[in-house]
Amino acid sequence: MNNFFCIIILLFSFSCKNEQATPLANITETASTKQTASVQDPYQEYDLLFKENPQYISFDFDYPIGKPDGKGYYNAQKFLENNHLGDDWNGVGGGNTDLGDPIYAIANGYVSFSDTIGGGWGNVIRIIHRFKDKYYESIYAHCDSLLIEKGDFVKKGVQIGTIGNVGGIYWAHLHFEVRDNIFMEIGNGYSIDSKGYIDPTEFINKN
Numbered sequence: 469m470n471n472f473f474c475i476i477i478l479l480f481s482f483s484c485k486n487e488q489a490t491p492l493a494n495i496t497e498t499a500s501t502k503q504t505a506s507v508q509d510p511y512q513e514y515d516l517l518f519k520e521n522p523q524y525i526s527f528d529f530d531y532p533i534g535k536p537d538g539k540g541y542y543n544a545q546k547f548l549e550n551n552h553l554g555d556d557w558n559g560v561g562g563g564n565t566d567l568g569d570p571i572y573a574i575a576n577g578y579v580s581f582s583d584t585i586g587g588g589w590g591n592v593i594r595i596i597h598r599f600k601d602k603y604y605e606s607i608y609a610h611c612d613s614l615l616i617e618k619g620d621f622v623k624k625g626v627q628i629g630t631i632g633n634v635g636g637i638y639w640a641h642l643h644f645e646v647r648d649n650i651f652m653e654i655g656n657g658y659s660i661d662s663k664g665y666i667d668p669t670e671f672i673n674k675n
């Protein structure tokens with residue numbers, strides 16, 4: 469009896485294999501392609517957010533300090549100077565004269581982070597911008613106060629925080645980054661590898 473069933477099963481599995489060899493391969497390929505598209509599209513979350521909130525899509529950019537056009541401030545350490553991955557905005561008065569001054573959102577966007585980070589970062593704000601069907605991130609570091617929360621949407625030019633000095637470890641200034649890869653870790657602020665980072669001043673002037 470056992471032998472009989474074994475033979476039946478064997479015969480059955482052989483016939484299945486032969487018949488389905490080609491279609492099985494096709495099915496597997498289609499399934500894995502679909503999975504890549506639906507599960508691994510990292511932009512899907514933001515596509516949906518901005519589709520539901522189109523009034524927060526960006527059309528132009530402005531400086532994060534000193535309305536208009538950074539008036540009263542200078543860029544003390546430019547992008548890529550000393551491997552710096554952003555701009556350091558300081559008040560023309562020097563020292564801590566800019567401590568507590570307003571920081572503005574450079575464009576419409578979605579606040580993906582607003583909290584304190586250890587080390588030299590202090591309080592940090594991260595905003596995701598959708599602009600011309602691409603995504604950019606602006607990062608505002610060493611803030612004295614945070615006036616917005618993760619999950620907020622912001623309009624260009626609204627005050628989002630104030631300039632700080634991380635408990636006195638720096639003279640007060642705004643460390644400001646713009647990235648065209650929105651999925652990177654906070655990083656170090658300095659690196660010889662600037663992939664994913666763009667020149668904030670050049671980007672704002674151009675847009």
Ligand SMILES: [Zn+2]
Nearest residue numbers: 555556643657
């Ligand atoms: Zn800096």
